Amino acid sequence: MTPPDQRLDASGDRLASQIPETSARDIALVHRPVFLNLMRIQLPVGALTSIGHRISGVVLIASVPIAVYLLGLSLGDEAGFLQVKALFTRFAVKAAALVMIWALAQHVLGGVRHLLTDFDIGSPLRVARRSAWFVNLAAVAVALFAAGALW
Amino acid sequence: MRTRFTGLKAWWVQRVSAVYMLLFVLFLLYSFALQPLRAFSQWHAWMARPVTSVAFLVFFTALLGHMWVGMRDVLLDYARPAALRQVLLFASAFGLLGLGVWLLWILLRLQG
Numbered sequence: 459m460t461p462p463d464q465r466l467d468a469s470g471d472r473l474a475s476q477i478p479e480t481s482a483r484d485i486a487l488v489h490r491p492v493f494l495n496l497m498r499i500q501l502p503v504g505a506l507t508s509i510g511h512r513i514s515g516v517v518l519i520a521s522v523p524i525a526v527y528l529l530g531l532s533l534g535d536e537a538g539f540l541q542v543k544a545l546f547t548r549f550a551v552k553a554a555a556l557v558m559i560w561a562l563a564q565h566v567l568g569g570v571r572h573l574l575t576d577f578d579i580g581s582p583l584r585v586a587r588r589s590a591w592f593v594n595l596a597a598v599a600v601a602l603f604a605a606g607a608l609w
Numbered sequence: 610m611r612t613r614f615t616g617l618k619a620w621w622v623q624r625v626s627a628v629y630m631l632l633f634v635l636f637l638l639y640s641f642a643l644q645p646l647r648a649f650s651q652w653h654a655w656m657a658r659p660v661t662s663v664a665f666l667v668f669f670t671a672l673l674g675h676m677w678v679g680m681r682d683v684l685l686d687y688a689r690p691a692a693l694r695q696v697l698l699f700a701s702a703f704g705l706l707g708l709g710v711w712l713l714w715i716l717l718r719l720q721g
Contacts, residue, residue: 515679522676526708530715532649533656539649566634569627576624 507590510597511568514561521558552608556601563600567593615681623678626671633668657719669712673705680705 501509528545531538545551571589574580580589646652655661680701688694 512683516683519676519680522672523708526711526715530711533653533715533719536649539652562634566631570631573624573627 503587503594504590507568507571507593510564510594511572514564514568514597517557517561518565521554521561525558546608556605556608559604560597560601564593564597567596619678619681622674626675629671630668630675633664633671636664653719662716662719666713666716669709669716673709677701677705 528542532542533539546555571580571593574589575586580586646655656665681698684694684697684701688697
C-alpha cells in the first residue's frame with residue numbers, strides 16, 4: 459500500500475495538505491531571485507535577426523525626423539540644397555548615414571523574411587536558420603558597400 | 610484611450626505599407642542609379658512632377674502607419690509603468706501627426 463504522503467491528486471501533484479510547511483531554511487535553499495549571466499546566454503541566429511529587426515526599426519524611427527528636415531531643406535532653395543550636400547562630406551554625418559543604411563538593410567531584409575513566413579515559406583528550422591544568417595550577413599554587406607560609396 | 614490600428618487591422622497596415630515601401634525604395638535606387646540628380650533645379654523639378662509627388666505622398670502615408678504599428682508594439686512590450694506607457698503612446702501619436710503635417714507642407718510647397 460502506498461504511504462499516505464506519496465498519494466497524488468488528479469493533476470498529479472501531491473495533495474496540498476500533504477506538502478510539509480515551508481521553512482525559512484527551504485527558501486534559502488531555493489536561491490531566489492535567480493540572476494542570469496547575460497554574457498553566458500548564447501542567442502540562436504534567428505533570435506539575433508528578430509532583435510535586430512526591432513533595434514533597426516527603432517534606429518530608423520529616430521532617423522526619420524532628421525531625414526524629413528534634410529528633405530525639406532534640400533527642396534527649399536538652392537542654398538539649402540548645397541547645405542545638405544556639404545553636410546554629407548563630414549565624417550560624422552557619413553557615419554550616421556552608414557548606421558541608417560545598415561538599419562534599413564537589416565529591417566527590409568528581415569521584413570521580407572517575415573513576409574515570406576506569412577506565406578509559410580522558410581518556416582522549417584533549417585531553412586529559417588539559413589535565411590536568418592543570410593539576412594544578418596547581407597545587411598552588413600550592404601553597409602560595407604554603402605561605406606565604399608560614401609568614402 | 611481607444612487605440613486605433615490594433616489587432617488584425619494593424620497587421621494589415623504593417624504588411625501593406627511594408628510592401629509599398631519596399632517597392633518604392635527599389636524604384637528610388639533604380640531611378641537614382643539611372644539618373645543622378647546633382648543640381649537643385651533637377652532635384653526640385655523631379656520631386657515636383659505629379660507622379661513623383663503622389664508616389665511620395667503614398668510613401669509618407671505608408672511610413673507613418675508603419676511607424677505607428679512598430680512604435681506601439683515596442684512601447685507595449687517595454688514601457689513600464691502603464692501610466693508612462695500611455696504618455697509615450699500619446700506622444701508618439703502626436704509626433705507622427707506633426708511629421709505628417711510637416712511632410713504635407715514640404716510636398717505642397719513644391720507645387721506652389
